[in-house]
Structures are given as structure tokens and as C-alpha cells.
Amino acid sequence: MKIRLNNSTILFTVGAMIPKLMVFLLLPFYTHYLVPEEYGIVTTVNAIYSFLLVFMGLGYQSSTPRLYYEKNNNDYKVRIIGESFTIVSISSLLLMILLLIFDQQIGGIVFSKIPLSPYYYLLIIYSLSFSFQIVFQSLLRLEDKGKIYLKISILQALLLLLTNLTFVFFIEASAVSIILANIVATVIITIISIVYMFPYVKFYLKNRFEYKETFEHLKFTTPFVFHILSWSIFSVSDRIVIEKYDTLNNLGIYSLGAQITAVLMIVATSINQAINPKFFEMNAKLGYLKKDFMDKSILGSTIFLGVGAIVISKSINYVIKIVSSDQYNYDYEFVNFLLISILFHNLYMYFAFPFFQRKKSLSLTIITFSSAILNIILNIIFINIGDFELIALSTMISKGIMVLVILIYSKDEFSGYKLPLMKITLLLTLIIILILI
Structure with a gap:
């Protein structure tokens, strides 16, 4: 059996990137009509919503591919999808109710x-x-x-563009208008999602005798809540700490730098999300991971992202002068630390695969969650002894430690595959030196 990066893999990679890149393309629009304080609010809300999604998703974001390939049975696969959608929908609605009931208490913590x-x-x-x-x-x-994924992504990107332009030009140029525009675009895609998922939910609800299986899946998937939560902490804790300990103006400056580097993170996660199902499929059919495929995935993505990181590092100050107003003028050298942390993040996504495959969700969660807590502690320490720029250094240190720990525990867990540690180390060291000089 031969598994390769086919046209669908490319379509998924491009499709995952399009809506997020549209947000990047809207940067000149945002920075022209919003002062740094308002832009900081928009990006902070966008970051925190991903934090809430962790609890709404109950870990199914990570566990669904693993459960899907557990049995080579079509009815089982349909039932897994229906189960996942039903559970996520119920948990989302329940969490929304709780957030509204305790709005003053929770809102006071968040903002x-x-x-x-x-x-x-x-x-x-x-x-x-x-x-x-x-x-x-x-x-x-x-x-x-x-193809369907790409069409949905293009539609979402166009909706983001149209709603943003409409709300700003015809209602008000403000942070509220931008967030409302994003909500409208999201709701339209959500309606399409619900219609598409209906047959799967219907099939799942009819198979009542399989409900016990749902609880077994919940036992496996729930620990992933803290695993995914860890990534959200990395992406949102920096904004929250700056919002609480610094000014909204500096929050806007940091958010702009982070938003530009996020383009690299979009590419990294899009590639990984497109390839990840191939890993599970390969392991399920062959019982091991092919060396050439894994080497190309790990080393290839590192080189590709490394070149991108170097380009962003050397050009970011020029790019920001072009895309933003004078209110955003600043030396964005701190983004170098964010770029390096993205390279660490990319390696982590590949190193963590054996934990998903062997259902070691608790072990993976302990590693990621501990690193996220370390990130919060360092964020608070650094912003109190220096300025908001050190928050980026905190992220780099935390993710670096996390990669080292996951490497120690995962290198012997791969099925029939040995990590090319020397090549990875030399390659990563060279890229980091080129970013920092």
C-alpha cells in the first residue's frame, strides 16, 4: 500500500489557510479604521473564543480521527461522526447557558x-x-x-470580506462592528454545517443499542480537553496578561505582531491537519509508519516553515509600515521569539502522534497542560520585571521545554519508525540562528 500527499491533501491545506489568510489580508483595513486599543480588543476576543471552543468541543477536535479509524466498518464510522456532533452540540449549548448565568463572575475574570x-x-x-x-x-x-472543503473555505473567506466591509462602511468603524461581521459570516457557515451533519446525527440517534459505546469514547476523549486547552492557553494567555498588566495600546501593538506571525502558524497547522489522517490510515492498514513518508513530513515541514520564519523575521517591520497607520509604528523584533515557538509547535504536532495512536491521552495532557501553566507563570513574571515584549520570550521558552519533554517520551513510541534526531536538531539550530542574527 502506498500513501502519499495527493491532491486532496493540497486542497485541505489550502482550504484551511484561506479564511485565516483573509483575516491577514484585512489587516490594512483593520489598522486603518481601528486605533491600537480597538484592534487589541478584536484580536483578544478572537483569541478567547478559541479558548471557549475547547470546552464546547469536549476533546472531540483531537479524538475524532483516532476513533474514526478504530474499526473498518462504515456504519461504525457514520455513528462516530453522529456521536461526535451530537455530544459537541449539547456541551456547547450547556456551556453557553452557564456563561450567561454567571456572566458577571466569569466576565470579570476574562476581561x-x-x-x-x-x-x-x-x-x-x-x-x-x-x-x-x-x-x-x-x-x-x-x-x-x-473539493467541498475548499469551496466552504472560499465561501467563508468571501463572507468575512463582505461582512467586514458592509459593517464598517454602513454601520460603524469600530471593534464591535468587526466582531459582529465575523459572527454573521460564521453563522452562515454553521447553518451549512448543521444541514450537512443531519443524516449522521439521525443515524446515531436511531442506534440506541450503541449508547454504551459513547461513554467509552467519552472516557478516552475527555482528557483531550486539557490537551487542547493547553494550546488555547498558549494562544490567549499572552493577550490576557497584557490586557490586565499593561495598556490596551500595547495590547494592540503586540496583537499586530502576533497576527502577522500567525500566518506561519496557519500554514503549520493546515499542513498537519491535512496529513494527520494519513498517519492514522497508514498505521491502521500497515501497522507501522513508513520512514520516507514521516521523514518528508517532519523535515520537509521544518524546512518550509523555517524559510517562512526567516522571511517574516527580516521583513516584518517593513510589512507593518506598509499595512498599518503611524499609530502602529514600533520595533517588532520580539516576533522572532514567536516565530521560533511556531517551529517548536510544528515539531510537537508530529512527536505527539504516538500518544494519539496508543490512546495515551492522559500522558499527553499532562505534558501539554504543564507547559501551558509554565507559560502563564512566565508571562506574569516577565511582564512584571520587563515589558510586554518579554511575553513572546515566555512563549518560546515554554514551547521549547514542551518539545524536549515530548521528544523524550515519544521517540521510542513510534510504530516501526525512528526519529531522525540529529537531522532535526541541526536543521532547527541553523534556522534559529538565521532568525536571530
Whole structure:
């Protein structure tokens, strides 16, 4: 059997990138009409909504591919998708109710300088609407429907563009308008997702005798909540700490630098999400991972992302002068640390595969969650002894330690595959030197 990066893999990679790149392309638009304080609010809300999605998704974001390939039976696969969507939908609605009941208490923890009304309530709506897309996106990858995925992604990008332009030009140029525009675009895609998922949910609900299996799956998937939560902590804790301990203006400056480097993270996660089902399929059919495929995936992505990181590092100050107003003028050298942390993140996604395959969700969660807590502690320490730029250094240190720990525990866990540690180390060291000089 031969598994390779086919046209669908490319379609999924491009499709995952398009909506996120549209946000990047809208940067000149945002920075022209929004002052740094308002832009900081928009990016912070966008970051926190991904944090809420962790709890709404109950870990099915990570576990669905593993469960899907557990049995080579079509009815089982349909039932898994229906189960995942049903559970995620129920948990999302329940969490929304709790967030509304305890709005003052939770909102006071989430926001310090950002007004609770309307941003907290917009955050809840935004998160809920996107939660219904979690399993839908996984399904399209698992069923290898790259063309549909690409069409949905293009539609989402166009909706983001049209709603942003409409709300700003015809309603108001403000942070509220931008967030509302994003919500409208998300809701339209959510409606499509629900319609597409209906047959799977219907099939799952009819098979009542399989409900016990659902609880077994929950036992496996729930620990992944803390695993995914760890990634959200990495992406949101920096904004929260700056919002609480610094100014909204500096939050806007940091957010702009982080947003540009996020382009590299988009590429990294898009490639990994497209390839990841191939890993599970290969392991399920062959019982091991082919060396040439794994080497090309790990080393190839490192080289590709490394070149991208070097280009961003050397050009970011020029890019920001072009895409933003004078209010955003700053030396964005701190993004070098964020770029390096993305390279660490990319390696981690590959090193963590054996933990998913062997259902060692608790072990993986302990590693990622401990690293995330370390990141929070370092964030608070660094911003109190220096300035907001050190938050980026905190992220790099935390992810570096996390990669080292996962490497120690995963190198002997791969099925029939040995990590090319020397090549990875030399390659990564060279890229980091070129970024920092």
C-alpha cells in the first residue's frame, strides 16, 4: 500500500489557510479604521473564543480521527461522526447557558480593561456559532472531500470580506462592528454545517443499542480537553496578561505582531491537519509508519516553515509600515521569539502522534497542560520585571521545554519508525540562528 500527499491533501491545506489568510489580508483595513486599543480588543476576543471552543468541543477536535479509524466498518464510522456532533452540540449549548448565568463572575475574570458589555456576550455568540463546525471540518478531512472543503473555505473567506466591509462602511468603524461581521459570516457557515451533519446525527440517534459505546469514547476523549486547552492557553494567555498588566495600546501593538506571525502558524497547522489522517490510515492498514513518508513530513515541514520564519523575521517591520497607520509604528523584533515557538509547535504536532495512536491521552495532557501553566507563570513574571515584549520570550521558552519533554517520551513510541534526531536538531539550530542574527 502506498500513501502519499495527493491532491486532496493540497486542497485541505489550502482550504484551511484561506479564511485565516483573509483575516491577514484585512489587516490594512483593520489598522486603518481601528486605533491600537480597538484592534487589541478584536484580536483578544478572537483569541478567547478559541479558548471557549475547547470546552464546547469536549476533546472531540483531537479524538475524532483516532476513533474514526478504530474499526473498518462504515456504519461504525457514520455513528462516530453522529456521536461526535451530537455530544459537541449539547456541551456547547450547556456551556453557553452557564456563561450567561454567571456572566458577571466569569466576565470579570476574562476581561479587566475591556468592557463586559457588549464584548463578553459577543464572545459567547461567536464561540457557540463556531462550535457546530468542529466535527463538520473533521468529517470532510476524514472522508477525503477536499473539493467541498475548499469551496466552504472560499465561501467563508468571501463572507468575512463582505461582512467586514458592509459593517464598517454602513454601520460603524469600530471593534464591535468587526466582531459582529465575523459572527454573521460564521453563522452562515454553521447553518451549512448543521444541514450537512443531519443524516449522521439521525443515524446515531436511531442506534440506541450503541449508547454504551459513547461513554467509552467519552472516557478516552475527555482528557483531550486539557490537551487542547493547553494550546488555547498558549494562544490567549499572552493577550490576557497584557490586557490586565499593561495598556490596551500595547495590547494592540503586540496583537499586530502576533497576527502577522500567525500566518506561519496557519500554514503549520493546515499542513498537519491535512496529513494527520494519513498517519492514522497508514498505521491502521500497515501497522507501522513508513520512514520516507514521516521523514518528508517532519523535515520537509521544518524546512518550509523555517524559510517562512526567516522571511517574516527580516521583513516584518517593513510589512507593518506598509499595512498599518503611524499609530502602529514600533520595533517588532520580539516576533522572532514567536516565530521560533511556531517551529517548536510544528515539531510537537508530529512527536505527539504516538500518544494519539496508543490512546495515551492522559500522558499527553499532562505534558501539554504543564507547559501551558509554565507559560502563564512566565508571562506574569516577565511582564512584571520587563515589558510586554518579554511575553513572546515566555512563549518560546515554554514551547521549547514542551518539545524536549515530548521528544523524550515519544521517540521510542513510534510504530516501526525512528526519529531522525540529529537531522532535526541541526536543521532547527541553523534556522534559529538565521532568525536571530
